[in-house]
Amino acid sequence: MLVIETEIPAVKRVIPKRHGDDRGWFSEVYRADLLAERGIANAFVQDNQSFSAPAGTIRGLHFQVAPNAQAKLIRVLAGAILDVAIDLRSDSPTYGRHVAVRLDAAGGEQLFVPAGFAHGFCTLEPNTMVAYKVDAYYSPADDRNLRWNDPAIGIEWPVAEADAILSGKDKAAPLLADLGRVF
Numbered sequence: 001m002l003v004i005e006t007e008i009p010a011v012k013r014v015i016p017k018r019h020g021d022d023r024g025w026f027s028e029v030y031r032a033d034l035l036a037e038r039g040i041a042n043a044f045v046q047d048n049q050s051f052s053a054p055a056g057t058i059r060g061l062h063f064q065v066a067p068n069a070q071a072k073l074i075r076v077l078a079g080a081i082l083d084v085a086i087d088l089r090s091d092s093p094t095y096g097r098h099v100a101v102r103l104d105a106a107g108g109e110q111l112f113v114p115a116g117f118a119h120g121f122c123t124l125e126p127n128t129m130v131a132y133k134v135d136a137y138y139s140p141a142d143d144r145n146l147r148w149n150d151p152a153i154g155i156e157w158p159v160a161e162a163d164a165i166l167s168g169k170d171k172a173a174p175l176l177a178d179l180g181r182v183f
């Protein structure tokens with residue numbers, strides 16, 4: 001299980017080993033001990049799964065604030081996504097910057113997004129299934145969102161703005177400048 005820092009070091013790519021044979025392959029997709037040795041020691045408490053039918057579905061940008069801020073470990077079970085983490089830690093030298101990584105079922109790569117970041121993704125294929133672990137329970141009172149196409153963040157989404165499919169809540173999300181200090 002490889003853990004590789006991204007350009008924002010707290011966000012990490014996790015690459016599980018695959019053991020291939022005539023039948024296909026076997027992979028340990030989550031190992032608490034190996035991840036802890038590599039700096040990811042979170043106690044995950046909830047597993048989430050979402051299915052998005054159309055390609056070009058954008059979910060995000062989402063985060064929970066204290067006392068229920070969440071770290072997330074994201075992977076794709078079917079299809080592919082561009083997965084994005086945005087640094088909202090106000091004392092961070094990379095505040096407002098983001099990391100974007102392709103995750104797909106074929107490759108099995110995962111992304112670790114710590115607390116203090118907003119998270120979102122765009123599906124690159126129809127019928128995409130995303131699974132992720134979180135280390136704090138869902139708390140609607142602490143759930144926040146941030147505008148997916150905020151020019152101050154400047155995410156290059158792989159879908160034209162007019163074609164992106166979003167929830168009503170996500171379309172109306174506040175801009176970074178209007179969030180105030182959240183972490």
Ligand SMILES: Cc1cn([C@H]2C[C@H](O)[C@@H](COP(=O)(O)OP(=O)(O)O[C@H]3O[C@@H](C)C(=O)[C@@H](O)[C@H]3O)O2)c(=O)[nH]c1=O
Pocket residue numbers: 048050059060061062063072119120121137138167
């Ligand atoms: C996130 C969440 C939602 N729900 C409910 C609330 C609502 O009725 C329904 C759909 O919720 P949402 O529209 O927020 O689902 P979705 O847009 O898929 O939200 C998710 O997006 C990705 C990008 C994340 O990072 C996640 O943390 C989460 O915020 O599911 C739960 O019951 N538990 C949960 O943990």
